[in-house]
Amino acid sequence: MTSPTSTYAQAPVLQVRDIVKTYGGVTALSGVSLDLVAGEVHCLAGENGCGKSTLIKIISGAEKPDSGEIIIDGIAHTAMNPSAAIKSGIQVIYQDFSLFPNLSVAENIVLTAAVAERKRIYSRRVSRPSAKAIVDELGLTLDLDADVVNLSVADKQLTAICRALVHDARIIVMDEPTTALTHTEVERLFALVETLRGRGVALMFVSHKLDEVLAVSQRVTILRSGKHVITSPSSEFDRRSIAKHMTGRDINDARVVSTLAADTPIVLDVEALGLRGAYTDISFALRRGEILGLTGLLGSGRTEIAESLFGASPAEQGTVRVDGEVVSLRSIDNAIAAGIGYVPEDRLSQGLFMEKSIADNMIAGSLDSHRTRWGGLDTGKVRATIQRLFDRLHIKAPNVSAPVRSLSGGNAQRVVLAKWLANKPKILMLNGPTVGVDVGSKEEILDILRGEAAGGMSIIVISDDAPELVASCHRVLVIRQGHLVHTLEAEDITVNTILERMAE
Amino acid sequence: MNGFELSKVMGVVQRFRGANNEGVLAIILLALIVGMSIANPAFFTLTTFFAIVRSSIVSLIFALGVLIVIISGGIDVSFATIAIFAAYSTVRLSQSADFDPGLIGMLAIALAIGGLLGLVNGAVIARFRLPTLIVTLGTQGIFKGILLTYIGSQYIADLPASLAAVSTMNVFQITTDTGRASLHIMVIPAVLLCLLVAWVLRNTMFGRGIYAIGGDPEAARRAGFRVMRTQMWIYVIVGMMAAAAGIIYMIMGRSANPRDLVGGELDIIAAVVLGGASIFGGRGSVLGTTLGVLLVQVINNSLILAGVPSAWQRTAVGLLLIVGVGVQALAAKRSSREIRALVKEEVPA
Ligand SMILES: Nc1ncnc2c1ncn2[C@@H]1O[C@H](COP(=O)(O)OP(=O)(O)OP(=O)(O)O)[C@@H](O)[C@H]1O
Ligand SMILES: [Mg+2]
Numbered sequence: 029m030t031s032p033t034s035t036y037a038q039a040p041v042l043q044v045r046d047i048v049k050t051y052g053g054v055t056a057l058s059g060v061s062l063d064l065v066a067g068e069v070h071c072l073a074g075e076n077g078c079g080k081s082t083l084i085k086i087i088s089g090a091e092k093p094d095s096g097e098i099i100i101d102g103i104a105h106t107a108m109n110p111s112a113a114i115k116s117g118i119q120v121i122y123q124d125f126s127l128f129p130n131l132s133v134a135e136n137i138v139l140t141a142a143v144a145e146r147k148r149i150y151s152r153r154v155s156r157p158s159a160k161a162i163v164d165e166l167g168l169t170l171d172l173d174a175d176v177v178n179l180s181v182a183d184k185q186l187t188a189i190c191r192a193l194v195h196d197a198r199i200i201v202m203d204e205p206t207t208a209l210t211h212t213e214v215e216r217l218f219a220l221v222e223t224l225r226g227r228g229v230a231l232m233f234v235s236h237k238l239d240e241v242l243a244v245s246q247r248v249t250i251l252r253s254g255k256h257v258i259t260s261p262s263s264e265f266d267r268r269s270i271a272k273h274m275t276g277r278d279i280n281d282a283r284v285v286s287t288l289a290a291d292t293p294i295v296l297d298v299e300a301l302g303l304r305g306a307y308t309d310i311s312f313a314l315r316r317g318e319i320l321g322l323t324g325l326l327g328s329g330r331t332e333i334a335e336s337l338f339g340a341s342p343a344e345q346g347t348v349r350v351d352g353e354v355v356s357l358r359s360i361d362n363a364i365a366a367g368i369g370y371v372p373e374d375r376l377s378q379g380l381f382m383e384k385s386i387a388d389n390m391i392a393g394s395l396d397s398h399r400t401r402w403g404g405l406d407t408g409k410v411r412a413t414i415q416r417l418f419d420r421l422h423i424k425a426p427n428v429s430a431p432v433r434s435l436s437g438g439n440a441q442r443v444v445l446a447k448w449l450a451n452k453p454k455i456l457m458l459n460g461p462t463v464g465v466d467v468g469s470k471e472e473i474l475d476i477l478r479g480e481a482a483g484g485m486s487i488i489v490i491s492d493d494a495p496e497l498v499a500s501c502h503r504v505l506v507i508r509q510g511h512l513v514h515t516l517e518a519e520d521i522t523v524n525t526i527l528e529r530m531a532e
Numbered sequence: 533m534n535g536f537e538l539s540k541v542m543g544v545v546q547r548f549r550g551a552n553n554e555g556v557l558a559i560i561l562l563a564l565i566v567g568m569s570i571a572n573p574a575f576f577t578l579t580t581f582f583a584i585v586r587s588s589i590v591s592l593i594f595a596l597g598v599l600i601v602i603i604s605g606g607i608d609v610s611f612a613t614i615a616i617f618a619a620y621s622t623v624r625l626s627q628s629a630d631f632d633p634g635l636i637g638m639l640a641i642a643l644a645i646g647g648l649l650g651l652v653n654g655a656v657i658a659r660f661r662l663p664t665l666i667v668t669l670g671t672q673g674i675f676k677g678i679l680l681t682y683i684g685s686q687y688i689a690d691l692p693a694s695l696a697a698v699s700t701m702n703v704f705q706i707t708t709d710t711g712r713a714s715l716h717i718m719v720i721p722a723v724l725l726c727l728l729v730a731w732v733l734r735n736t737m738f739g740r741g742i743y744a745i746g747g748d749p750e751a752a753r754r755a756g757f758r759v760m761r762t763q764m765w766i767y768v769i770v771g772m773m774a775a776a777a778g779i780i781y782m783i784m785g786r787s788a789n790p791r792d793l794v795g796g797e798l799d800i801i802a803a804v805v806l807g808g809a810s811i812f813g814g815r816g817s818v819l820g821t822t823l824g825v826l827l828v829q830v831i832n833n834s835l836i837l838a839g840v841p842s843a844w845q846r847t848a849v850g851l852l853l854i855v856g857v858g859v860q861a862l863a864a865k866r867s868s869r870e871i872r873a874l875v876k877e878e879v880p881a
Contacts, residue, residue: 090754111756126754128747130814131740139744140755142737150740 039102040065041230042087042118042199047096049082051434054426056082057254059096064199064230069221071241071262072234074251075274075466076438077424080234081123083251084203087232088120089113114144117198121205123234123437123464125188129177133170134159137191144195162194166216181373182208182326189217193224200224201232204437206240207463208373210326210492211531218244236438236466238267250274275468281499283521285319286482288502292316293351295486296368296455298337301346306332307510310346314455314488317481321497321521322490324507325530331373333507334457334490338370339363350454367454371444371461373490380432380444387414387428389443394451417446422472438465445473449480456480457488462496474500492530494523506530553808553859557823561830568834575837578706578713585715588829589722589784590793592822593777594800595807596729597770599821602804603733604766605746605813606664610653610672611774611800612793617679618646618771619778623788624684626692634694642775649675650771654764672794679790688788695779699786718780725773730818742766746813802849803828806856828852 040063049057057079064070072080085091087098089108097104100116108118127136138155156172163170168186176187185208192200206214221231221244235241241248242262249259250273257273271279296314301307307329314320324330336343339357347354355366363370380389391398391410398413400406418428421442425435432440441464448456461477462470477500481487491497497504498521506514506529514529569576594611601608622642626632633641649671656667690696698717705714733739741762744752753759782788807824809816828849835845 088754110754111758114756120754122754126748126751128744128751128814130747130810131743135740139740143741143756147737150735150737152734 038065038067040099041101043099044083044087045097045099045104047083047086047098048094049079049086049091050094052426054434055254057086057093060251060254060256061096062249062256062259064232066198066228066230067225068247069225069231069233069245071245071248072232072251073236073238073241073248073270073274074257075253076442076464076469077436078251078274079254080251081203081436084120084122084201084232084234087113087201088118090120090122111144114140114195117196119192119195119197119200121188121192121200121202123203125184127176127184127188127191130175132173132175133179133183133187134172136176136187137162137194140191141195158194159190162190166190166193166220168213168216180208182210182213185209186213193220197229199230199232203234204236204464205233206235206237214240236464236470238270238467241270242267252276271467274466277468279467279471281467281471281495283498283500284478285500285502286317286478288315288318292318295351296337297349297352299347299349301333301336301343301348303332303336303341303343303345306336306341307507308345310507310512312505312512312515314486316486317484318502319477319481319487319489319500321501321504322488322507323492323494323497323504323526323530325492328507328530329510330490330507331459334370334459334488337363337457338368340370364451364453369448369451369453369456371448371456371458373459380440382433383431385429385431386418386423386425386435386443389432390414390417390428390446390450393447397450397452413450417449420476421446422469438469441465442469442473445476449476453485455486455488457490459490460493461489461491462493470496494526497521497526498523508532554817554820554823557807557820557827561823561827564827564830564834568830568837572837575834578708579711580833582713582715584826584829584833585719586784587833588825589716589718590777590781591796591800591803591829592722592825593725593773593780595804595821595825596725596818597773597777598800598804599807599809599816599818600729600733600742600766601664601770602801602809602811603746603813603816604742604763605749606657606763606766607801607811608653608664608668608767608770609797609801610649610668610675611770611777612795612797613672613675613679614646614649614771615774615778615781616790616793617649617675617683617778618642618775619782620679620688620788620790621645621683622779623688623691623695623782627688632692632694635698638692638694639776639779642779643772646771646773646775646778647768648771650768650774651764653771654767657767658760658763676794683790685790687790691782691786691788695783696786698783716784718784721776721780725776726818726822733818738762738765743814746810746815798846798853799828799832799849800825802853802856806852811857824856 043063045061046059047057048059060079060083062070072083074080082091086093087108089110089112092107097106098108131139134156137159142150142155159172163172170183170186176184179187185205189205206217209217225231233244242265245262247259248262248265248270250257250270252274292315294313295316299311301310310333322330322333332341335341337348337357339360339362342358348357349355350366355362357363357366381392391414395405398406398410414428423442424439432443435443445461462473465473474496477487489497489501501521504516504521504526505512506516516525516529597611598608619642622638622645625641626638653668653671656662657664691699701717702714703717703719705712733742741752741757744755744757745759745762749759778793781793803824804816804821805811806827807816807820809821831848831852832845835848
């Protein structure tokens, strides 16, 4: 896939020159230039908040740059607007999807194309086949008539991808398009990317999964803090060197786990848990200070198990003991009372109040543990907690009163994590804790989890990111079609065994 | 029952229920009519039916306007003021200038005034991105002040001849043993408008744009919809529809009173919300709205027949609004659960 192309000599389809963009006092981009060439995938990499999405929004006309120019087919523009960008053949898969929750999948897929063609009449009957065609071409099983609001994150992401591909675009920009996808779906997407490239489409691709970056792209541009660091053919990079350019330091993803004494008490004991249609006969124990991985393919039941333990979709069979006491987890309140916390998969829509400040969001879930003796809020303690977590998670924002909407995707994610850490649960379950987080921060987040575990918290990491499980988990449970099929321990935990056991 | 049959049955139920609970509303309406007819045989007559239709005409046109605004994610409380402003000014103008341009001419003047007032709303909302409730509350006050101070505050008993001529026209009139029953001619424009709005919302890009903006305005902007322009047009159209409703109201009431109509906004908004339009925007249908308007009218009518004092009717409408919103919230919660349950059904256990 990484065969170098001979297209460098060709005139670029799109160029950006010296783009500067500031938000209030924050400089998101300071003089970035790059170009896209037909038949080439150009990857944009960099830490959370380095300006990748901002650059994309400037290209698509969703934001206007302070200075600099965008050159399309040799014509320079000081700014784009969404219709003009779409008309000149630019399609974007936004990091936040930008779908219409109230409309059906089919309509979401075809509507922007209809807008671009300046249509006046809209017909469900006529537009449905083109939606179906693209869904079939990608080999997906999306329900075209479902409202987007009811979809899983993965299906939302697939809908956004279909929407961009249904156009006859010349330039396709994908901002972290694979965060919620399974391996098969990613492979299908990459196959399609390859076809598009063959047809001479220019593609831009953003991902924090460096393997994907290397697999799919011909050239890589790395940004750091809004500045251009390097642009080179991807054959000249490997994971380590990309990470180094991104962060300015060496990244270590070696396995670091504490040793648990043999007599460490069991905090959570799950026995023969079952939920019809989701999973059956799940039993495991979680010890104090342990980090347990829960893995499996998407749809294997791994998320449902966590949701049941959090009382969100209660189990039908089995017993759960916390510290030896049987607890009934019929609702989220039950779970929180039992000391169980859950960072959900769809963080951007479930976990955060986007218009509220970082501070408000962090403290929203733990007001009760910040009361004075008289029941009032202990503002001093609140402020201390907020500042401690803000610093500890290295959230990139001017201060804690910035609204969450103004954060980059990866930084918004850290706020959700902070919210749950502020609550100090006995047992914390995290679903995909580092999805969309850059390599450097991933290491930091895993380190924070290790720290919390060392402090006595028990942690369940639900993830299909094998390197992350290897780096942090004492044990890894593999779920397949609703059954617990393997428990990996100690030196059995390697990237290869996890991937094999998951898929076999 | 296996999963497949279950999902088929669910599918049929779902389809009958409609995207916005229209089916449920139709059943409630039917049950209410049957109940009232058993309790009071005077209810189940053509006379009552036509009376309910007649009293629904103006409400329905208002409701269509409110529906469009609510789908786009806003709310408008100035429509009744715009209606009376446009219609009264038109009549007043014709009277003081002693000039009667005919029914169509009158309507055109009223629509122009209504559209202009709507444009004021739309411009302020789209340009300054202010909350629609606050803006329309404000303009409502301003419009009313201008009307009463500068245009007139007097009751006009005789409409211009062209309007008066239509006042007594019926589509249909028969004498039954319970008395004379007649269907007013103004039911025709109301029905036509329903069909037109339904078509525009379903089958034009403008209509889909309204849903898109109501769903997520930023996403709509990124998709290339011209959000500001669409918003302006929405308020202009609502102003024009309100003006039409105002003229029809005066034709049917055979007089022009600048203090009429205002105060009934809640009934209309309640009817639209009961009809399944989401107060958060992005959802709603003409069918649901029509059923909602009829339901509110039938309830008001039943309460009158049952001898309930009119103060309590306001309470009833208020309650209805709360029930409507509550049911929506519950249904939304449940349906997302049902869908998940159905999806899970497909995973081999
Ligand atoms: N609307 C906004 N208001 C204020 N600041 C903003 C806004 N949008 C982005 N920023 C800031 O601009 C910087 C760049 O954000 P951007 O979203 O481009 O990052 P990113 O590289 O896409 O990161 P990630 O990998 O986390 O998605 C961040 O510091 C962010 O806080
Ligand atoms: Mg981003």
